[in-house]
Amino acid sequence: ETGVTQSPTHLIKTRGQQVTLRCSSQSGHNTVSWYQQALGQGPQFIFQYYREEENGRGNFPPRFSGLQFPNYSSELNVNALELDDSALYLCASSLGRSIQYFGAGTRLSVL
Amino acid sequence: DQQVKQNSPSLSVQEGRISILNCDYTNSMFDYFLWYKKYPAEGPTFLISISSIKDKNEDGRFTVFLNKSAKHLSLHIVPSQPGDSAVYFCAATPGSGNTGKLIFGQGTTLQVKP
Numbered sequence: 001e002t003g004v005t006q007s008p009t010h011l012i013k014t015r016g017q018q019v020t021l022r023c024s025s026q027s028g029h030n031t032v033s034w035y036q037q038a039l040g041q042g043p044q045f046i047f048q049y050y051r052e053e054e055n056g057r058g059n060f061p062p063r064f065s066g067l068q069f070p071n072y073s074s075e076l077n078v079n080a081l082e083l084d085d086s087a088l089y090l091c092a093s094s095l096g097r098s099i100q101y102f103g104a105g106t107r108l109s110v111l
Numbered sequence: 112d113q114q115v116k117q118n119s120p121s122l123s124v125q126e127g128r129i130s131i132l133n134c135d136y137t138n139s140m141f142d143y144f145l146w147y148k149k150y151p152a153e154g155p156t157f158l159i160s161i162s163s164i165k166d167k168n169e170d171g172r173f174t175v176f177l178n179k180s181a182k183h184l185s186l187h188i189v190p191s192q193p194g195d196s197a198v199y200f201c202a203a204t205p206g207s208g209n210t211g212k213l214i215f216g217q218g219t220t221l222q223v224k225p
Contacts, residue, residue: 004154033211042115042200042215043155056212090154094211099145102154 004093004103012109013081021076021106023091031055032074033100034066035090043090049074050096078108086110114138115203117216125224130188132219134201137182141203145213146175146186149198158199159186191223 005024013019025032031050035043045058049068063079072093078085086109092100116135124130132146142163147155161168161175161184168175174187188195198220202213 031211033213035213035215040217042117042202042217043213045212045214048212056210058212092154092211092213097211099157099160100211100213101157102147104152104154 004091004101006089006091006103006106008106009104010107010109012111014111015081015083017081017110018077018079019081019108021078021089021091021108023074023076023093023103025072025074025091025093026101029093029095029101030072031094031096032068032072033092033094034074034076035092036060036085037088037090037105039087046076081110083110113217114141115201115214115216117199117201117219119219120217121220121222123222123224124191126193127190130186130191130195130221130223132186132188132199132201132221134184134186134216135182136184136203138203138205139182140205141214142206143204143210144175144177144184145202145204146173147200147202147215148195149200149218155200188221191221193223193225196221196223 033048034046037043047057068074088105090105092102094100145160146158149155198218202215204210
């Protein structure tokens with residue numbers, strides 16, 4: 001059974017660019033949630049996808065968007081990158097409302 | 112506003128002693144609470160959870176206590192081991208049961224000294 005995997009592990013972008021982060025959910029899981037963790041803070045909920053539909057969103061602007069595919073893997077897209085978007089982005093998968101299992105994250109640096 | 116707060120950024124204890132990590136929340140609608148542990152370069156790992164209908168849940172060396180009237184929960188680790196050294200996050204979920212939309216505290220770094 002493979003766990004949650006995220007790619008890439010590190011990424012450097014410049015302000016104004018767009019970025020796509022990817023997440024493969026754990027086998028058998030149909031729900032993916034994305035979180036942003038700034039340095040020294042706890043993870044902040046961005047949004048959740050359940051069976052390819054958005055199922056709740058945190059306090060993030062529309063330039064943060066996502067997608068979930070039929071195999072339940074997911075993408076997080078961020079447009080018009082800002083310096084404050086520099087953070088660790090975590091993906092978590094679960095079977096419905098069960099406990100979430102996290103990937104190791106993608107470290108995004110915006111210069 | 113910070114709905115889940117961990118007011119102690121760090122805690123240091125001796126191996127074999129008890130570690131107590133605290134967490135406060137402001138939203139009385141929170142229904143389900145979880146603790147996660149995070150090592151550097153890894154994602155958070157689930158430790159233990161508790162529903163608002165209970166006031167205590169135990170799993171091995173880990174016990175979580177919930178005081179709804181005080182809007183306070185705590186994680187007790189007994190006995191503490193050097194491998195427990197990590198960042199600990201408490202989290203709550205709004206709505207009924209575990210909705211999976213976790214609201215995290217800022218984390219407490221636990222150091223267990225041999």
